Amino acid sequence: MRKSIATFLAALGTPLRRGLENFAPSQQLVVKAGDVLVQPAPDGKSWSALKVFAVEGATAHCMTYEPSTVKPTLDTLAHAAVRMAHAPRATASLAEGWELAGNQPASARELQGLKYMDFELYVHLTGQDVGAIMSTATEHFERAGMHAAEGRSIEAINEYGKAIELYPAYTDALDKRAFAFMELGLYEKALRDLDESLYLNPEGMSAFFSKGECLMKLGHLDEAQAIFIEGQERFPEHATQFNEFLKRTRAFALTGRPA
Structure with a gap:
């Protein structure tokens, strides 16, 4: 029985040990957009992974994934949970100790998270016209104001929401939508908008x-x-x-x- 238990416990560590044996850290890696990097945690119990969205000088704009117990691959990461939508790293910190798992351009879904973290970078990477985005957002904002002035709070909330969806850092729209929620007695929803607004503009x-x-x-x-x-x-x-x-x-x- 003791031998069986020992064998069983030893087997639990086998997949990780095999993964570590297959780990081939790069030296002097020059990262580029789309690179997916993996490395084992210092304790050897999990794996970290990230994807590089863009490289600007000495900064790599990355997305990080939740740790996994097995070595990540491009296929498994396609369904992995995201830990941070935008995690800037010094490119020098990625030059060694990481293995290049492959290169895969960021998907629209992955970039969507970046929209709320770094709008300017999001617009650049998606090739959109920031002027056109802001113009449309302003149209929704002004339409919302007309609804609010006429006492149509729900219609105003919907239009403010469209403006915020286009430009998440639109603090005037966040404030005005919060005021509309307050008119309806929806103070918890208003509070969420106000907290977001104050985060952007203390x-x-x-x-x-x-x-x-x-x-x-x-x-x-x-x-x-x-x-x-x-x-x-x-x-x-x-x-x-x-x-x-x-x-x-x-x-x-x-x-x-x-x-």
């Missing part, structure tokens, strides 16, 4: 203030108070507005009813 006063209002409406009173207190310091020209809502939040905490 100095957005309207988004910051509205985040506090959403938190207050959702009953997250401590967080809302923190926003309104911080807002008086960050945006002193709007201190009165932040202070007014700080008072409302504190009243809500006492009465249990939003002001």
Whole structure:
């Protein structure tokens, strides 16, 4: 029995050992767009893989995959989960210690993730006209504004969404869609847009203030108070507005009813 168990346990490590035996790290590799690189983890228990989207000077723009227990191939990576849609690396860090698994141009699906991480690079790699994209996004934004002015919040939300889909960093559209969600009482959805807007533009006063209002409406009173207190310091020209809502939040905490 002991021998059988030992044999079984030893067999568990066989696939990985075989994979390591087949590992042929490159030396002085000069990476190019489409290159797929693999290497075993330092502990020898998993494999890492990445695909190079583009090379700009000393920087390689890459996509990384989730670690796997077997050596990745082009075929297996076609169905592998993506860990990071955009992970810039120094080209020098890829010159050694990686094996070139092959070259496979990025698919439209893979580049879609890059759209939200580096829009300029996404447009360049997909060969699109950034002017045309922005023009169409602006048309949707303006159409949404007309809907909002006429009280058609759902139609406005849909049009803002189209603008954001075209240009994910469109902070004005994110803010306006959040305001439309707030009009409908959909504060959690509004909060997601406001957080995204503030990630892109931390100095957005309207988004910051509205985040506090959403938190207050959702009953997250401590967080809302923190926003309104911080807002008086960050945006002193709007201190009165932040202070007014700080008072409302504190009243809500006492009465249990939003002001």
